[in-house]
Amino acid sequence: MLTLRLTLESFRFAWDALKSNLLRTILSLLGVTVGIFSIISVFTIVDSLESNIRSSMNFVGDKVIYVEKWPWTFGPDYPWWKYFNRPVPSVREFQALRKQLSANNKGIAIFAAKSGNTLKAGSNSVSDCAVQGVSYDYRVVSSVPLEDGRYFTNQEMASSRPVAIIGATIAENLYPQGGALGREFKMRGLSFVIIGMMEKEGKKLLDTPSNDTNVLVPFDTFVKIFGLSTTGMGGPSPRIGVKGRDEDAGLLDLEYEMRGVMRNLRGLKPRQDDNFALNRPEMIAGQITQLFSVIGVVGGIIGSFAILVGGFGIANIMFVSVRERTNIIGIQKSLGAKNFFILFQFLFEAVCLCLIGGLAGLLLVWLVTLVPQDALPLGMSAGRIILGLLVSVGIGVIAGIVPAIMAANLDPVIAIRAK
Structure with a gap:
């Protein structure tokens, strides 16, 4: 109870000191405000960049292993000549994987894409659309967010029906009045019936593939129109995606099994290198995480210089405050005030200064996030708010500890005589 009373008394003394020197308090707050604004705004921009880039890359799916010709690795030492002559995945390999893989997966799909297509419906048309041929389990491997309509049936897949699921931008351009579901459009001279429409995604930061200008059709229908390339050159080449199970940590069991089946299908000897790549979204996610770390x-270091300047300002103000109140400190100690009471009094003053400045800096960052941004929407997370407050408290303790110790150790007789 005594400790609580002394703590509250220390806080009251500190608050009175701050109010009695309002101009000095405001000027000392500016350094902390600018520092917290700098460091938290940098982290907020970095977080928003990373979030938007990850959102732009969500078309590759999660917990999926892709069988492809080229591996997802980057850098100056990329040995492209080793991969150039590799064969692309085939329909035969897709069918073999579907039969031979155990229950380590949720679904297997084969798909291929062709960009730069023009769709027409009456007098309306839309160009530069991507047409993607997909097998039935594609919606298991990758997200197909339907806003209206339905997905393909097994019968439509098997009989190569001319049916399609279209993106929001395509629907808006072909049918401005709405009601696209069940209507027809033409592509490459063929008529397709719309059975589903996907949710609108909007513009992505990296301009990665968007469902808004995407058309999904059955895989065999796609092959009849565009054909397939067996070399990955001069035409669309298929990819195979296998969705792993949640209980398979790291998809290690699935990857081991897929590698064994693929090596057997391609007749590779034990000492021969793989002539295929098993790619995962985690490869891209890992590189993104490393980059933004x-x-x-770097952003933290830059912001630290600003917060350091604010800390020096607070420390200077606290030294001045100790010198101005030396007489009062002597009176308090002569009346029985303990050293920790004086110490708390000045520490509270420093921490309060930094907290107020930190809150002002966080408020400025929050106001910046409210500015409409199409290219990069900003958002300040609760974690960054807590970080800003903790940094403020830390700077307050560091800046105020030496002046507080000096004040606590003053001799009361000498302090009372100070002018």
Whole structure:
């Protein structure tokens, strides 16, 4: 109870000191405000960039292993000549994987895409559309967010029906008045019936493939129209995606099984290297995380210089405050005030200064996030708010500890005589 009373008394003394020197308090707050604004705004921009880039890459799916010709690795030492002559995945390999893989997966799909297509419906048309041929389990491997209508049936897949699921931008351009479901459009001279429409995604930061200008058709229908390339050159080449199970940590069991089946299908000897790539979205996610970890560290260092300036300002103000109140400190100690009471009094003052400045900096960052941004929407997370407050408290303790110790250790007789 005594400790609580002394703590509250220390807080009251600190608050009175801050109010009695309002101009000095405001000027000292500016350094902390600018520092917290700098460091939290940098982290907020980095977080928003990473979030938007990850959102732009969500078309590759999650917990999926892709069988492809080219591996998802980047850098100056990329040995492209080793991969150039590899065969692309085939329909035969897709069918073999579907039969031979155990229950380690949720679904297997084969798909291929062709961009730059023009769709027509009456007098309306839309160009530069991507047409993607997919097998039945494609919606298991990758997200197909339907806003209206339905997905393909097994019968439509098997009989190569001219049916399609279209994106929101295509629907808006072909049928401005709405009601696209069940109507027809033409592509490459063929008529397709719309059985589903996907949700609108909007513009992505990296301009990655968007469902808004995407058309999904049955895989065999796609092959009849566009054909397939067996070399990956001069035409659409298929990819195979296998969705792993949640209980398979790291998809290690699935990857081991897929590698064995693929090596057997391609007749590779034990000492021969794989002539296929097993790619995962985690490869891209890992590189994104690594990149933004570096950017975050650099941003933190830059922001730290600003917060350091604010800390020096607070420390200077606290030294001045101790000198101005030396007489009062002597009176308090002569009346029985303990050293920790004086210490708390000045520490509270420093921490309060930094907290107020930190809150002002966080408020400025929050106001910036309210500005409409199409290219990069900003959002400040609760974690960054907590970080800003913790940094403010830390700077307050560091800046105020030395002046507080000096004040606590003053001799009361000498302090009372100070002018």
